[in-house]
Amino acid sequence: MRHMLFTILATVAPVTGFAEQDPRVAHIVQDHILPRFETLADASDTLANSARAECTATSDALRAAYFDAFDAWVSASHLRFGPTEIENRAFALAFWPDSRGATPKGLRQIISARDPVAMSASDYQEVSIAARGFYALEYLLFDEGIRALGDETYRCTLTQTITADIAAMSHAIEDDWRTDYAAQLLSPSGDGHYRSDDEALQELLKALSAGLQFTGDTRIGRPLGSFTKPRPKRAEAWRSGRSARHVALSLQSLNELSRMLAGTDEGLSRKLGEEFTRASTQLTGLNDPVFASITEPRGRLRLEVVQQSVGRIRTLVREALGPALGVAAGFNSMDGD
């Protein structure tokens, strides 16, 4: 660990001082954040290469590469600060929820018009962010309506362009992390993005809280809808059968981040681990990849139980982890209104 820390400081940051560093920030940057964006960049390369080799929607190799790269994104999707937010990269990689169907609408327009914008990945950066990224690709590979639209050659080119665009954005995020942002988090300074380790830890805590909120309220909450009107077709990435998988992957990542934030507080770390394990076990027990069972009261109840477990983790993070990091759990400060 010492050695790795030294390496990263030597490679990404001009060492400007010897201020006492919080070891948790370095641990998280080195072992949680950077590996995730590296995996995303690598998997996105493989995806773009697969599409270049074989671009038909039913290609096994292409679909496998789509699964791997999407996994990599979901595992990093809670890290919504810094490089992911430049030029709306995260939104362009993952435009969801898409409550008004902007993704299929955008794709239909582009395909129907045989829009030449699909000829190059750099031109494609100009289209609506809803028609870019993993969710657009999911439509091209799995949605029967989109797969029957226009001509196959054009859709093939579009698939290649969208995957190349995904790879370009993933690399841009990774590059920014390596060349700039890791150092920002690791070496807070008066005129830097973070002025102290406390601010860096707060950013990471915020990523954890927001990730839990997104998984609980949106990944699970959207399909749950209301008791009288469950909405399984609002589940994330149901067309490719990935809805429950996204919840599972995000819980895995958030579990790791929370334990790293708990640091040497073993009691809290164990408690967090137990709560995450409970939620993950309940989710596995559902055995329902696209939450189809929620139209039945029993299935719905079981998914609600998972959502409640995520809620318990949020409470634990707010009431125990936050104060342990010196962030007060205020009645108003956590409210966001």
Next chain:
Amino acid sequence: MVMPNRRGFLAGFMAASLIPRPTWADVGAPAYLSAGALADGSYVLCGLTGRLEVLFQIPLPDRGHAAAAHPKRPEAVAFARRPGTFAVVIDCATGEPTAWMEAPQGRHFYGHGTFSADGRLLYTTENDFDAGEGRIGVWDATAGYRRVGEFASGGIGPHDIKRLPERDTLVVANGGIDTHPDTGRSKLNLATMRPNLSYIEAGTIINAVELNPDAHKNSIRHLAVGRKGEVAFGMQWQGEAAPSSLVGIHSMGQTPQLLECPPDDLRNMQGYIGSIAVSDDGASIAVTSPRGGLVHIYGAASGTLAAVHAAADVSGVAAHPDGFAVTTGMGDLLTIGETRISRRASGPIIWDNHLVAI
């Protein structure tokens, strides 16, 4: 939901024509309203005196957000916290709920509302998700708060709404953030949001202003109106790099002015203004950041930061004869004078986002 008993209401009107109707003076002339929470987890709406003593305390069915005080009658409307679908009208003389308002199907309230100058109509900010635009609901305060109409808010995600003094011009903070009613708080359109400030007369937008394109992720959220009709607005930053400002002032028909704040002080507010108020003399503007645990006081004429005060989890703020009154989620009630912040009271009630002057 309990609807007001119609016969009871009619009887009330009959009686009202025979005996003088109660006024705010009859309930001890509270100076402020605020929602809060008790230690047992239940929620209340309170009336506070000018000395920040709790005058009355009325149970609420759920966590409140802001309240609207009827301009004449001792009647308060408490709004559920976004994305709540109900608002309750409370007779502050008896402590009894006298009417319930429910958001129409597919809508939710954003937690703010204001009365017409004569107190006959109540306006509420609402989300019409399917249409992808904000609406202003109109409710008849003379007829049990029946819904009598609605019009466009002029943008997406209307949050605060205020009325300009001495006239029926409404000003609405269209925060620009699209939220889905099922989850209510997940932000759907941060990449494309375009907040604005809209002025509305008789249901028609007569003036709308947007900030510069580089500030399009600065969600205009809360409003305060000075005696001369000047509008101060507090923002919440949704972007990545630091915002240039979180507070602005605007007079209808003119160009908005963003108030200047040194970068370090601005960062301490953590991109988040919880509430805003204009002092009685119009010379100062106070904004709170519960996340930063800070109050910033700006000079209205200079347009620059004049003073900074610390108070943990501070949010509610309103004008006070000393300067400003502020409330916190720790249960403190404080005043801010020329130079210093003073605790006036501290109690078992922890105070919600907004302190509403009556």
